[in-house]
Amino acid sequence: MHQETTLEDLAPRLTPRRKIILTVMGITIAAILIFSYIWCDINPFKIWNKRQNAFEYLFGRQTDEIDKKTAKLHAKRLPEIIAMEEARRDIDKKHDALPADQKPDYRRRNVEIENLAKKMLANQDPIEKQKTIDEEYIRLLDEKRGGFFPPETHSSKLKSYSIALLETVMMAIWGSLLAVIAAIPFSLFAAKNILKIIAPGDSFFHRSLRWISYFVVRRFLDSARGFNEFVMALMFVAIIGLGPFAGILALFIHTTGILGKVFSEAIEASEPGQVEAVVSTGSGAGQVISFSVIPQVMPTIVSYSLLRFESNVRSATILGFCGAGGIGFLMFDKLNGYLYREVCTMMIMVIISVSIIDFLCGKLRNYFI
Known part of the structure; x- marks a missing residue:
């Protein structure tokens, strides 16, 4: 009599030893999660309890009479400050033209400036003076109110932000392009099946050569992606100075480590039958790689390369915080000046640009996958 197969029959049978191991693993994982939950002070209710702080941080707060009084007091002093700076500049220019023995001392100089x-x-x-005071009063009051919204929409500032954003995208393009070019050969020497094609043989020399190549390249890729792009950008800025080139180098090295690992694993997972078919024709290592291995992993190469390019656009934005150019440099400057609305505008521009890049990369990906 035929007995029907149930889901329980298809389920793998666990031996007592395996059950013990799985139980111990489950308890260990649960203990780690509980310990880390307590250690990190994770409390979802904190967000709700601090909702007022979040609202004021994003949309600003209501200014009170003290804020208005303070802003008005500081605004009234602005014409005097401007006059002092202009006077200081004129007196310094006048004294610079005098011989050293005729220059007045510090006290006389200050008296002349005053x-x-x-x-x-x-x-x-009086009209221009009052206009300056009113503009400064509005600026100070707006600064005290704070908040990210509404964003800055002045055309001149949007133009400068767009130029900085273009520089960020160019950093991502070059960092990603150089990484793909470098990651492909590195991945070949980090894949065991390709090393057997490049250095065939079962002798001690060939086995040692393959192991050394695999170990050295893998550890190099580990070290390349082991440091965050921001840390690398800090080092390159210290070495070659401020500018986007430092950011490009940081993205290049970090992305090479990531793509090299992904490509090598895709190569190791490629269909061996196709490789054996090309090898059986007497083809060399270069022909086997070109006509059998690369065509199989090309969809993976294209997909992950485009994914890392999208990610590098976001990363390039942050690299500007350490002086590596792009829109992040402006963003960091505005954050230090508490100009949150301008920061909000730049954040929106970055989000829009990443969305456009994602759409275009999706279209490009469809031609290869």
Whole structure:
């Protein structure tokens, strides 16, 4: 009599030893999760309890009378500060033209600056003076209100942000392109099946050569991706100076480590039958790689290369925080100046650019996959 097969019959049979191992593993994982939960002070209710702080940080707070009074007091001092700076510049220019023995001492110099500043302040147009005070008052009050919204939309600033964003995208393009070019050969020497084609033979020399190549290249790829791009950018900025080239080098090295590992694993997972078929025709290692291995892994190469390019656009934005160029450099400067609305505008521009790049990469990916 035929007995029907059930799901229980298809399930793998666990031996007592395997059950013990799985139980110990489950308990260990649960203990680690509980310990880390307590250690990291994870509390989802904190977000709800601090919702008012989040709202004020994003949308600003209501200014009170003290804020208005303080802003008005500081704004009234702005014409005097401007006059002092202009007077200081004029007096310094005047004294620089004098011989060293005729230059006045520090006290006399300050007296001249104060007297000239008073004259400048008295000669200021009352209408222009009041306009300067009003503009400064509005700026200070807006600064005290804070918040990221509404974003800055002035055309001149949007133009400067767009130029910086273009530089960020170019950093990502070159960092990704150089990484793909370097990762493909590295991945060949980090794949065991390809090493058997490049250095065939079962002698001690050939086996040692394959092991050394595999170990050295794998450890190099580990070290390349072991450091974050930001840390690498800091080192390159210290070595070659500020600018996008430092960011390109950081992205290049880090992305090479990531893509080299992914490509090598894809090569090791390739269909051996196709490789054996090409080898059986008497083809050399280069022909086997070109006509059998690379065509199999090309979809993976294209897909992950485009994925890393999208990721590098975001990473290049952050690299600007350490002086590696791009829109991140402007963003860091505005954050230090508490100009959060300008930061919000740049963040929106980065999000839009990443979305456009993702769409275009998806279209390009369809031609290869």
